[in-house]
Amino acid sequence: MGSRQGCVLPRSFYSRDTVTVARELLGKVLVHGQTAGRIVETEAYLGLDDLAAHASKGITPRTRVLFGPPGHAYVYFIYGMYECLNLVAEREGVPGCVLIRALEPLAGIDEMRSRRPTARTIYDLASGPGKLTLAMGITRKLNGADVTRGPLTVRDDGEPPPEIAVTPRIGIRHCADWPMRFLIKGNPFVSRAKPSCQF
DNA sequence: CAATAGATCATCT
DNA sequence: GATGATCTATTGC
Numbered sequence: 001m002g003s004r005q006g007c008v009l010p011r012s013f014y015s016r017d018t019v020t021v022a023r024e025l026l027g028k029v030l031v032h033g034q035t036a037g038r039i040v041e042t043e044a045y046l047g048l049d050d051l052a053a054h055a056s057k058g059i060t061p062r063t064r065v066l067f068g069p070p071g072h073a074y075v076y077f078i079y080g081m082y083e084c085l086n087l088v089a090e091r092e093g094v095p096g097c098v099l100i101r102a103l104e105p106l107a108g109i110d111e112m113r114s115r116r117p118t119a120r121t122i123y124d125l126a127s128g129p130g131k132l133t134l135a136m137g138i139t140r141k142l143n144g145a146d147v148t149r150g151p152l153t154v155r156d157d158g159e160p161p162p163e164i165a166v167t168p169r170i171g172i173r174h175c176a177d178w179p180m181r182f183l184i185k186g187n188p189f190v191s192r193a194k195p196s197c198q199f
Numbered sequence: 200c201a202a203t204a205g206a207t208c209a210t211c212t
Numbered sequence: 213g214a215t216g217a218t219c220t221a222t223t224g225c
Contacts, residue, residue, distance in 0.1 A: 057211080099217055101217085128219070170217075170218095171216085
């Protein structure tokens with residue numbers, strides 16, 4: 001409380017259904033070290049019925065954290081090159097997570113730029129799930145970390161709830177038509193999913 | 200502007 | 213042994 005970046009979200013925020021958490025994370029601030037960014041795009045991943053979700057495979061060494069208590073980070077390695085950040089939702093024992101897909105850089109922007117030398121503008125710094133983990137220095141070492149305390153947190157800085165646009169999720173094969181991608185309407189920092197189908 | 204190839208490895212079959 | 217919740221550079225129109 002009273003911190004420059006606002007109040008850290010409590011565990012009760014995450015202990016709700018995944019879609020609600022995904023929608024309400026829009027506008028909140030992700031903080032890691034000196035870097036911070038406003039969450040402008042998320043996707044919801046559910047449980048056994050959602051074949052696009054890693055949790056649909058059941059409990060494995062990799063998906064264990066998805067079935068654990070809410071308010072923890074799920075960071076996984078993909079395509080031999082990138083890491084993606086998710087926040088675990090739902091009560092303990094029920095799988096569900098929210099993929100953080102894009103951020104509006106707020107603090108530590110020079111540091112982000114040095115970690116993402118190929119980004120040409122500030123709009124490219126964290127406009128994708130692989131880009132934002134690189135920009136903020138988030139790695140698999142944070143898998144399972146408690147985001148209600150510790151080096152990686154999510155905060156509410158008092159920004160009013162944004163208008164939300166909904167689209168299908170990006171880059172998946174299964175359940176590719178489920179409307180579970182959420183973005184802040186008109187925000188220029190979201191990822192470029194389909195060149196022509198952008199707000 | 201659109202389509203595609205290449206990078207590169209943890210995870211699961 | 214194949215696949216994948218990606219990104220970049222390059223090619224082709």
